Amino acid sequence: MRNKRIQMLFALLVVALLIAACSPAKPAATTAVQATDEVVEVPTDAAPAEKVQVRWFVGLGAGSDEGTFAPQKAFVEEYNASQNEIELMLEIVDNDVAYDTLSTQIAAGNAPDIVGPIGVRGRDSFKGAWLDLAPLIAENNYDLSDYDPALVKFYLIQEQGQLGIPFGIFPSFILYNQDLFEEAGLNLPPAKYGDKYVMPDGSEVEWNMDTLRDVGMMLTFDSNGKDAKTAGFDSTKITQFGFMNQFTDPRGIGTFFGSGSLVADDGKTAQIPDAWNAAWKWTYDGYWKDWFIPNGAYGGADFLQGPGGPFSSGNLAMIHIHTWYVAPWALGEVKFDWNLAATPSYNGTVTSKMHADTFCIPKGSKDPKSAFKVLTYMLSKEHATSLLSIYGGMPARLSLQGDYFATYTETNFPDKDDINWDVAVAGMAFADNPNHESWMPSFQETTDKYNEFWNKWSNTAGLDIDAELEQLRAALQTIFDAALA
Amino acid sequence: MSLTSMVNALRPQKNFKTKISSLQKKEALWGLFFLTPWIIGFIGLYFFPMIASFVFSLLEFNPTVPDQAAYIGFDNWRRALFEDPEVGLSFLRTIRFSAISLPIGLAFALFLAVLLNSKNVLGSQLYRTLFYMPSMIPLVATVLIWNGVLNEQTGWINIIIQKFTGIQAVGSTGLRWLADPQLVYLAYTMFGLWGVGPAMIIFLAGLQGVPTELYEAAEIDGASWFQRLGKITLPMITPVILYQLILNVIGSLQYFLAPFVLNRGTGFPEGMTRFYMVYFFKQSFTFQNMGYGATLAWLMFIVGIILTVILFGTAKYWVFYAAEDK
Numbered sequence: 001m002r003n004k005r006i007q008m009l010f011a012l013l014v015v016a017l018l019i020a021a022c023s024p025a026k027p028a029a030t031t032a033v034q035a036t037d038e039v040v041e042v043p044t045d046a047a048p049a050e051k052v053q054v055r056w057f058v059g060l061g062a063g064s065d066e067g068t069f070a071p072q073k074a075f076v077e078e079y080n081a082s083q084n085e086i087e088l089m090l091e092i093v094d095n096d097v098a099y100d101t102l103s104t105q106i107a108a109g110n111a112p113d114i115v116g117p118i119g120v121r122g123r124d125s126f127k128g129a130w131l132d133l134a135p136l137i138a139e140n141n142y143d144l145s146d147y148d149p150a151l152v153k154f155y156l157i158q159e160q161g162q163l164g165i166p167f168g169i170f171p172s173f174i175l176y177n178q179d180l181f182e183e184a185g186l187n188l189p190p191a192k193y194g195d196k197y198v199m200p201d202g203s204e205v206e207w208n209m210d211t212l213r214d215v216g217m218m219l220t221f222d223s224n225g226k227d228a229k230t231a232g233f234d235s236t237k238i239t240q241f242g243f244m245n246q247f248t249d250p251r252g253i254g255t256f257f258g259s260g261s262l263v264a265d266d267g268k269t270a271q272i273p274d275a276w277n278a279a280w281k282w283t284y285d286g287y288w289k290d291w292f293i294p295n296g297a298y299g300g301a302d303f304l305q306g307p308g309g310p311f312s313s314g315n316l317a318m319i320h321i322h323t324w325y326v327a328p329w330a331l332g333e334v335k336f337d338w339n340l341a342a343t344p345s346y347n348g349t350v351t352s353k354m355h356a357d358t359f360c361i362p363k364g365s366k367d368p369k370s371a372f373k374v375l376t377y378m379l380s381k382e383h384a385t386s387l388l389s390i391y392g393g394m395p396a397r398l399s400l401q402g403d404y405f406a407t408y409t410e411t412n413f414p415d416k417d418d419i420n421w422d423v424a425v426a427g428m429a430f431a432d433n434p435n436h437e438s439w440m441p442s443f444q445e446t447t448d449k450y451n452e453f454w455n456k457w458s459n460t461a462g463l464d465i466d467a468e469l470e471q472l473r474a475a476l477q478t479i480f481d482a483a484l485a
Numbered sequence: 486m487s488l489t490s491m492v493n494a495l496r497p498q499k500n501f502k503t504k505i506s507s508l509q510k511k512e513a514l515w516g517l518f519f520l521t522p523w524i525i526g527f528i529g530l531y532f533f534p535m536i537a538s539f540v541f542s543l544l545e546f547n548p549t550v551p552d553q554a555a556y557i558g559f560d561n562w563r564r565a566l567f568e569d570p571e572v573g574l575s576f577l578r579t580i581r582f583s584a585i586s587l588p589i590g591l592a593f594a595l596f597l598a599v600l601l602n603s604k605n606v607l608g609s610q611l612y613r614t615l616f617y618m619p620s621m622i623p624l625v626a627t628v629l630i631w632n633g634v635l636n637e638q639t640g641w642i643n644i645i646i647q648k649f650t651g652i653q654a655v656g657s658t659g660l661r662w663l664a665d666p667q668l669v670y671l672a673y674t675m676f677g678l679w680g681v682g683p684a685m686i687i688f689l690a691g692l693q694g695v696p697t698e699l700y701e702a703a704e705i706d707g708a709s710w711f712q713r714l715g716k717i718t719l720p721m722i723t724p725v726i727l728y729q730l731i732l733n734v735i736g737s738l739q740y741f742l743a744p745f746v747l748n749r750g751t752g753f754p755e756g757m758t759r760f761y762m763v764y765f766f767k768q769s770f771t772f773q774n775m776g777y778g779a780t781l782a783w784l785m786f787i788v789g790i791i792l793t794v795i796l797f798g799t800a801k802y803w804v805f806y807a808a809e810d811k
Contacts, residue, residue, distance in 0.1 A: 485564075
């Protein structure tokens with residue numbers, strides 16, 4: 001009998017534990033109020049109104065470099081201090097993992113409220129996941145007259161709606177290390193589109209990809225001080241490189257030679273545009289034959305490490321890059337002089353790829369109205385400039401473009417008064433169309449596949465690139481077929 | 486197993502039902518009652534998710550746009566089995582890597598256990614602790630440490646090799662452990678060797694369970710160390726080897742963390758590290774093909790079951806249970 005009672009008691013205890021474990025937790029707010037009761041007499045049913053939390057996800061574009069953390073945080077603090085309704089919460093995720101992180105968050109029903117700055121690649125990687133802002137724009141009578149209508153339309157996507165409001169434009173150009181040119185006794189690359197390049201022998205040649213390769217080779221040195229054009233150059237002991245397309249992917253490298261897309265106009269056939277074919281072969285030769293571009297093996301070399309990647313190491317003479325790189329996080333601490341030059345031409349045509357960033361609100365945002373309120377603050381005339389100067393972008397607002405670069409230089413590079421911003425602005429006339437980051441079927445899978453090939457090419461000498469290109473095209477077609485089936 | 490033997494195997498259960506007493510019934514009920522939390526956990530955390538994942542496998546389902554999910558029947562299964570070459574390739578890579586890492590890992594753990602079981606080793610407890618310690622370090626940290634150790638420019642393995650052999654191991658033309666398709670599986674196997682601690686301890690427990698009189702009798706008969714190892718030690722610990730083998734085979738099929746930490750699942754170099762689970766993760770969470778990812782998970786589950794059954798099936802030919810009447 002006694003055993004039976006003990007058993008019953010034990011069973012009840014187990015049931016009680018199970019019920020306790022399964023019951024919902026007490027709301028944290030109640031606990032907080034109880035805790036406050038000890039100090040101030042606040043009735044539990046009259047707790048102060050809580051601020052709406054708006055989560056801002058940074059990482060798909062600019063803003064995940066360490067140097068931008070503090071100013072972004074300061075911007076958030078300034079916003080939070082400016083009003084009492086919304087608490088803006090900053091989430092910076094490294095660009096390498098930002099895509100996986102965001103997709104996991106969205107899939108888990110934990111989507112952030114604002115994502116950005118976000119370029120075309122970031123936007124199209126999450127096709128269908130963004131909120132159409134048109135109803136919010138209409139509801140708030142948001143004024144778009146300060147933007148180029150074509151740029152506003154750039155974010156109006158068929159079957160998806162107005163996914164963003166223009167924020168920043170990031171033209172591209174050649175960025176060069178002036179000291180390395182002077183040490184090698186070479187003339188600087190052209191500061192204006194259309195200008196010729198003056199070779200060491202005084203001859204003037206077109207500033208095109210052949211010239212860039214020649215100059216790049218003359219700026220590539222081994223440990224014996226021989227350049228890549230000199231007999232006896234030791235490619236196993238390179239200590240300085242001439243050129244690279246920094247912080248871009250194969251589509252960006254292809255676009256260096258001309259605009260194009262891996263998807264044909266029918267939207268389902270895989271293709272390698274001719275200009276990209278040429279650009280990739282040129283780069284492959286640059287890795288393994290002409291040696292003026294650091295290949296995969298040299299990519300991790302100590303002498304190419306710097307806060308802003310290889311260029312800021314001081315051992316790379318030229319890169320092709322966007323305005324977002326001309327920022328303190330990348331160039332603030334470098335010990336050499338640098339400047340901007342024109343993008344070279346290919347077959348007589350210049351293509352200077354463009355990044356255009358915005359901020360998007362995911363469909364999964366728990367409070368899109370509050371998110372839009374924050375968005376309008378970020379894009380406002382008064383505050384957009386602070387963000388743009390963190391990310392190094394040209395303002396999309398026409399009224400802010402006037403003296404933007406003067407202010408930007410004064411703020412970020414007060415000791416440098418010779419930055420050739422004109423060439424960046426002029427580069428906008430050669431923007432890539434279609435954009436190098438534009439949509440492809442099964443976006444991430446396709447990106448993964450061409451990156452896999454690119455990793456192989458940058459790490460393996462002696463490949464039959466034509467055969468590789470055909471393999472890549474076939475692999476992409478398989479992905480497209482599966483995605484569009 | 487013949488049909489008759491299967492029927493005979495089932496027969497005692499039938500008898501059990503008829504012979505069960507009320508006390509046994511009560512005890513069985515109490516047993517079930519105390520198992521209830523586990524059963525609830527199993528149903529909630531394993532069974533329902535498995536059913537859900539099977540349902541997902543019949544859908545085209547992108548988690549970022551759940552409203553666009555559509556029923557597509559067995560299209561995902563057809564794609565995985567017949568149309569997607571990467572499924573077969575990633576599975577082959579997994580098998581190939583397992584064929585290298587699994588025997589090396591098991592042999593190394595057994596080797597350490599045999600050494601530490603020797604009476605002639607001084608301070609065996611200290612060694613046991615030292616060999617076990619690396620497995621207490623989180624695997625992510627281990628992988629990152631090895632990434633540094635194997636760095637072609639600054640890693641001390643290359644520096645040592647170059648210093649003592651004169652081979653050009655350091656630099657961009659040196660030994661690129663993590664970038665050379667010929668070396669990468671060996672490098673990943675080395676990461677794994679750091680985590681042999683638990684396997685070593687289990688082998689050690691198995692070795693210590695071998696009756697000493699067998700060794701004494703063998704020694705009297707003049708058996709050498711190798712003969713004792715081959716004729717006594719290994720047969721006596723075959724149940725432990727089987728256990729380790731099954732765990733390691735399943736672990737190998739699920740190999741994911743090292744390639745993901747090192748290169749975010751890009752498959753670098755040349756797709757060599759896009760193992761099956763990496764491909765599953767990429768499809769599910771990066772490419773956002775959750776329906777297809779669920780299909781891949783189910784395929785791996787089925788392969789895992791088949792391999793486990795095969796291993797158990799072969800056990801009767803090579804696993805020796807001392808208590809068995811053979």
